[in-house]
Amino acid sequence: MRGIPKPLFADPNYHGSCDPEVVWNAGNHEWWIFYTARRATRKSASxxxxxxxxxxxxxxxxxxxxxxxxxxGVPGQPDMPTTHWAPGIIRRGDEYHMFATYKDNAKPPWGGKGVIRHYIANADRLLDGWRLAGVPNLGQPDPIDASLIAVGDEFRCYYRLGGGGGIHWASSPDLDDWTRQGKCQGDVNASKAVTGFGYQEAPYVFFWQGDYWMLTDPHEGLAVYRSSDGITWKTNGTILREPGTGPQDATRARHPSVAVVGERAFIFYHTEPNRPYPTPPAEKRTPREKISYLQMAELRVEDGKLVCNRDAAIDLTGLEQVE
Structure with a gap:
């Protein structure tokens, strides 16, 4: 049995790989991870x-x-005049749909207001074939961190709104026309007394073992919520707050994605092992504090709670193929 490398990956240019989105590429019969390539080792505009x-x-x-x-048609480069963040991707037939936060500039520290853009690519063009399909009306200010899932004949998008807007969701019959459903119901947007958190971003929703699960990033490990219908959510604890022992994993997990393969589920997340908590403002962080890595672990459900031992060995022997 070969071990999963730790870290799983580090961006070769600015060492700022974060916000992973894992998908099965049916055209290549491979797993692909799309990630935000922060320019971590720059002093500014990272x-x-x-x-x-x-x-x-x-x-x-x-x-x-x-x-x-x-x-x-614009080739991606380590330095871009525009900004793309945190892609959420879903397959529909032979096409893949990406919803990514977009800003039309690279002004530090955060580029001002943005939107979530909808792009489409064919299965055999997932690197260089993304084309703009539209800008869904998901609300303002600053929608970020889209997560997409199909529920029956309906598509759902979960995301965060800026300005203290919380975690929202929208529904669509076709990925083009969206109806905003407002804040997610249940515990997700409840008070800190209920959730334990005053801030959350990066909602990620997946279906596994008969329930819907939402992970969010409150910068204190990953918050977990559970739902029977993907609409009303109940808090289910926290995972990956305590540091791991593997290389570049001795810190809190951030912004996740999950690959469900049969009865098993694998979480991908990024770490910023040199980042202090509480964290200095963006432009006061040193390059060393901004470096980030991708990591992988396996999820389990024990006594109704989602758990994750990031230090446990992962045995992929006999893992079923995805088609």
């Missing part, structure tokens, strides 16, 4: 001017850097 990086693996163990995604 969080803007960022492309979407891409890595691939046939076995979830050996990962190859493919480069940066191209949008509307």
């Amino acid at each position: 969080y803007v001017g960022t492309p979407i990086g891409v890595i691939s693996s046939a076995n979830l163990t050996d990962w190859t850097f493919r480069g940066y995604a191209s949008f509307d």
Whole structure:
């Protein structure tokens, strides 16, 4: 049994790989991870001017850097005049749909107001074939961190609104026309007395073992919520707050994605192992404090709670194929 590398991946240019989104590429029969390629080792403008990086693996163990995604024919480069963050991706037939936060500039520290853009690419063009399909009306200010899931004949998008707007969701019959449903119901947007958190971002929703699960990033590990219908959520604790022992994993997990393979589920997340908590403002963080890595672990459910031992060995022997 070969071990999963730790870290799983580090961006080869600015060492700022974060916000992973893992998908099965049916065209290549590989797992692909799309991530925000922060420019971590710059002294300034580290969080803007960022492309979407891409890595691939046939076995979830050996990962190859493919480069940066191209949008509307513009090749992705380590330094961009515009900003893309936190892609959420879903497959529909032979096409893949990406909802990514977009800002039309690279002004530090955060680039001002943005939108979530909808891009489409064919299964055989997931690196260089993304084309703009539209800008869904998901509300303002500053929608970020889209997560997409199909529920029956309906598509759902979960995301965060700026200005203290909380975690919202919207529904669509076709990924084009969206109806805003407002704040997620239940515990997700409840008070700190209920959730334990005053702030959350990066909602990620997946279906596993008969229930819907939402993970969020409150900068204090990952918050977990559970739902029977993906609409009303109940708090289910926290995972990955305590540091791991693996290389570059001795810190809190951030902004996750999950690959469900049969009865098993694997979480991908990023770490910023040199980042202090509480954290200085963006432009006062040193390059060393901004470096980030991708990591992987396996999820389990024990006594109705989602748990994750980030230090446990992952045995992929006999893992079923995804088609």
